[in-house]
Amino acid sequence: MADRKTDIGPPHYEKFLPPIIKANYGKWKHHEIVKPGVLMHVGQSGDKLFSVRAATPRLVSTVTIRLFADIAEEFCDGHLRWTSRNNVEFLISDSSKVDPCVARLTKEGYPVGGTGPGITNIVHTQGWVHCHSAATDASGVVKAVMDELFPYFNDKKLPAKLRIAFACCLNMCGAVHCSDISILGVHRKAPVVNHEQMNKMCEIPSTVAACPTGAIRPATVDGNQSVEVIEEQCMFCANCYTVCPAMTLNDPINDGLSIWVGGKVSQARSEPMFSKLAIPFIPNEPPRWPTTVAAVKNIVEVYAAHANNYERMGEWIERIGWPRFFDMTGIEFTKLHIDDFSHAGETYQRSVHFKRV
Amino acid sequence: MSANVDDVAGDMFDMVKEYHGKKNLKALDLSKAMIIKYGAEECDKKLCKLAIRQLIDSGKCTYSYVGGSYIVLPPDS
């Protein structure tokens, strides 16, 4: 262990900053969107930095990273960064290089956009590409949805920013619970217990303790120390599966997607909001998930047609009221939309201040 | 009782062996047990941390993950 290098931490970011950023660090004056996907930041010094923002599918090959490195070298001395939404940005100080850089990225198939009031990249999870608990694929749905909503990435404007997030199970690796539109993979079948493996793979007490609704209890099945599941009490959270691999929930028929609306993390105007349930279940339809794509597009278009400027999805719905949201989108409101977990009563309408359809 | 890193790491190792196959132990379970055994005066959290590091770096134990991180015997032991 002696000659082993550990705990060195990440490299210091300063090594990777372009000279124009070092010179203007903490001294930026303002910024504007020059055209879709191109930001111009102006320093107090008068220096101008152009950031060219391009879409990526998040899952990228080293072949593509090397391509981005080459493009960065050609147009901006090798300086680039990624955004919190998986876009890549090329940091250009010579304004004459902006258009050629945009043209090159477009030609290579990494379109430029994602700035201003519109739709940018969907933050998402691993799905069937890599995850053991996924109720769906992530990359495939994201690709299909973004192909359909592509005009809003590029030049078509919306009333405000519209942030979409995708998670392939309730673990929600991503801010799915606070997005204008969230697409969330759901299981709908209680776990199938592998009784033979149970005692070898898992600790029975911690498996029992993992269930938030107390639906799991110890049991001896065919001579094996195991557990049984009270199916009516299961809410398909998969917490038991996370602590015990012998409790599988993945199911080809019953797994699928749900759609949630009206969340945000930004505190501009209104406080941050959780996303709320719009559509409880849509079956998995690989490879292009047409029902899900159409459902998302419908919500976006109704919002685009009716929201005021600067009004995020959740703010628009608060203004018009949920009855009108369901009416205008044509989405059916069901028993499943009514909360029945802890503090559910807080979501009941306890006044006559509801808006008419 | 006086405590040093080697003793505490040794006791922790015995505890992991004893619970092997019965209960997965977390770093905190080991630390709490040692603080009770030696008393907080002799054996504080910092010493426990060093002992866990020795236990892992020596290869006698390893980290595992089953919905949370645990300290266990290496798979081949």
Added chain:
Amino acid sequence: MATKRETPLLDELMTGPWPSFVKEIKLSADDGKDAASDLLGVLEKSYNERIGHWKHGGIVGVMGYGGGVIGRYNDLPEEFPAVAHFHTIRVNQPSGWFYTADVLRKICDIWDKHGSGITNMHGSTGDMVLLGCNTDALEPVFAELTEIGFDLGGSGSDMRTPSCCCGEARCEWACYDTMAACHDITMHFQDELHRPAFPYKWKFKFSGCSNDCVASIARSDCSVIGTWSDDIQVDDAAIKEYADGKQVDIAQDVVRLCPTGCISFDGSKLAIDNADCVRCMHCINVMPKALAPGKERGATILIGAKAPIIGGALLASVMVPFLPMEAPYDDLKELAEAIWDLWGEHGKNRERVGEFIQRIGLGNFLEQIGLEPTPEMVAHPRTNPYIFFELGEEDGEE
């Protein structure tokens, strides 16, 4: 050499304007990565069967660390041998995700030599994710990464890799140096990052203003959101330029949308009643050339956000209304350590700190970590009369 996989379903995701992840996997397969070929095979099978084929990880990692590697195995190792092991390596990204062409090529060299050639730029928490390698490859990848100055990120019950917005590097709205704070905290807590010792995960996220570009209020146990304690800076000349109404209708887009109604505009001059301002950023977002955060800058520290598993999703809540954010950030470090001590002692397995606070009560939590309660911490005082009075000697207990 892996079998070339036929992928008729996945091929339908090769068309359309949005960049295709299938194309990316194929680029790696064509680059000679057997794991990428077999990944295409197993994914095509998932698309046919509508079910995943990955198993839990268990015990896999680099020597000495309990975090940074996510073990993953395929349940069809004979059919897809090149992805029988398909472990993920989380590489701690530099603050703000800034790179140079050179350093990216070095990382690619390592991953091309030992792994699938497939990455995520970046994972949900912020790490650079190297997606898919054999157990045997972990140690060489780690050794070569540290040679070029990179280290692993977090996973499991540890401090997860902190992340931040680009802050002062490229944003006039940043109220503190997010990249410096993120780097400092990451370096200071290397042990907590690499050696899991918490009841469950802990995330730090640093946003320079309340636009919160890294979603800290929704996603981090400790959310550090830039803010100011004095008045919004107004450039009257620039307001006059906006007043022509070409870019912005000040009455409609700014005054009317201010959540506290603290802005007034007489057609040429903007007045703000800063005592009523909640620093939401809307007016500044709309008129970036005329308005700016105040000069007394710092951050609000909020604690306890999380996704639903297991007690339901939570947004973070206010713990320190205003903290000047200056290196070496001792106040923030001491606060985190005080919370870790308490939560470490009394938290249950897989209980996030937000759930822990709900269980024991915010009032008790504050008392234990040594913070005075303030009205900024609650939306309003309690509405129920069930008060746990604690009578002391001076209260004249009977």
